[in-house]
Amino acid sequence: MSKKCIWFLYFLLMFAAFDGCGKVSSGTEHAPLYEEVEDASEYIVVGFLQVGSESDWRMGSTNSFKNTFTEENGYYLLFEDAQQKQENQLKSIRNFILQEVDYIILDPIVETGWDAVLTEARDAGIPVILADRSIDVEDKELYTCWVGSDFEKEGQRAGEWLVDYLQKQGRSDEEIRIVTLQGTLGSTAQIGRTAGFAAVLEEQENWEMLEYMSGDFTQAKGQEVMEYFLDTYEEIDVVVSENDNMTFGAVDAIREAGKTCGPEGEIIILSFDASRAALRAMLRGEINVDFECNPILAPKIEEIIQKLENNETVEKVQYAEEQYFDTSMDLEKIIKTRTY
Numbered sequence: 001m002s003k004k005c006i007w008f009l010y011f012l013l014m015f016a017a018f019d020g021c022g023k024v025s026s027g028t029e030h031a032p033l034y035e036e037v038e039d040a041s042e043y044i045v046v047g048f049l050q051v052g053s054e055s056d057w058r059m060g061s062t063n064s065f066k067n068t069f070t071e072e073n074g075y076y077l078l079f080e081d082a083q084q085k086q087e088n089q090l091k092s093i094r095n096f097i098l099q100e101v102d103y104i105i106l107d108p109i110v111e112t113g114w115d116a117v118l119t120e121a122r123d124a125g126i127p128v129i130l131a132d133r134s135i136d137v138e139d140k141e142l143y144t145c146w147v148g149s150d151f152e153k154e155g156q157r158a159g160e161w162l163v164d165y166l167q168k169q170g171r172s173d174e175e176i177r178i179v180t181l182q183g184t185l186g187s188t189a190q191i192g193r194t195a196g197f198a199a200v201l202e203e204q205e206n207w208e209m210l211e212y213m214s215g216d217f218t219q220a221k222g223q224e225v226m227e228y229f230l231d232t233y234e235e236i237d238v239v240v241s242e243n244d245n246m247t248f249g250a251v252d253a254i255r256e257a258g259k260t261c262g263p264e265g266e267i268i269i270l271s272f273d274a275s276r277a278a279l280r281a282m283l284r285g286e287i288n289v290d291f292e293c294n295p296i297l298a299p300k301i302e303e304i305i306q307k308l309e310n311n312e313t314v315e316k317v318q319y320a321e322e323q324y325f326d327t328s329m330d331l332e333k334i335i336k337t338r339t340y
């Protein structure tokens with residue numbers, strides 16, 4: 001058994017003994033039993049820092065990692081759910097460093113605040129791969145690469161779709177009042193989607209952004225914020241909702257206010273993620289369009305790790321392929337092919 005393995009077991013046991021219920025640290029996953037990791041040195045040990053479980057998208061992402069980094073595939077996965085709190089991610093990275101994992105995969109909740117802890121990871125010789133969201137650090141060498149979505153392009157695509165849709169509806173010259181339900185402020189998904197849509201908005205003289213407000217990517221907060229928008233503004237033509245779960249909350253609020261939305265309704269709804277549940281809601285006529293954000297990132301990251309194991313170079317930024325869906329498409333057929 002290697003020194004690394006001994007330390008690995010030592011820390012697992014220490015954490016298990018510390019909280020008395022077998023948890024590795026602050027996350028929700030149970031640490032494996034001593035006997036189960038006895039041969040951990042045979043595996044590539046990967047520590048994955050998940051954002052939380054705030055959305056359907058996030059569940060798709062978690063499943064992607066758990067199904068890819070399996071013992072069968074030669075990996076030992078340490079999974080940490082940060083419950084949308086950056087301080088939990090910082091603590092977990094330090095635990096992973098102590099455990100001498102082979103790789104750290106970080107899905108950062110927000111972009112800033114990573115310089116110190118990633119310097120510690122680099123000093124320990126542990127490569128850090130960013131998944132989904134990115135970070136804003138001065139030294140780009142603090143991470144090996146980033147695999148995720150082009151969030152700005154998603155937002156811009158949404159704006160362009162709206163220009164086209166209004167034109168087809170003969171509403172190009174009308175006053176268009178918009179509200180935006182933003183995701184977690186400071187996250188790459190929020191920053192990119194807001195900026196991409198704003199670039200198109202700036203060019204439209206008759207569009208007015210009434211207000212931006214964060215619903216933190218959750219259904220409950222999405223509903224709360226939408227209730228506030230409906231109480232505050234008499235006329236709302238468009239809701240830009242930066243993820244599907246906030247959209248579900250917004251649709252509930254609109255209904256409860258006695259209003260209608262979707263292609264046949266009063267309020268146009270633009271959503272992001274394109275989860276199965278949202279495409280079903282589109283079939284029910286509640287959402288006009290949904291811009292895909294692909295959560296199935298783990299297979300690409302696994303390929304990257306294999307390349308790194310073989311001392312090959314990897315591309316610094318790798319975007320996932322994405323499209324959008326609206327009611328002009330065969331949604332029944334598309335839903336059957338969706339995995340999240």
Ligand code: AHR
Pocket residue numbers: 054055056057058132133189217242243244245272273293
């Ligand atoms: O970072 C990706 C975003 O985070 C997804 O759009 C959202 O659903 C999730 O919570």
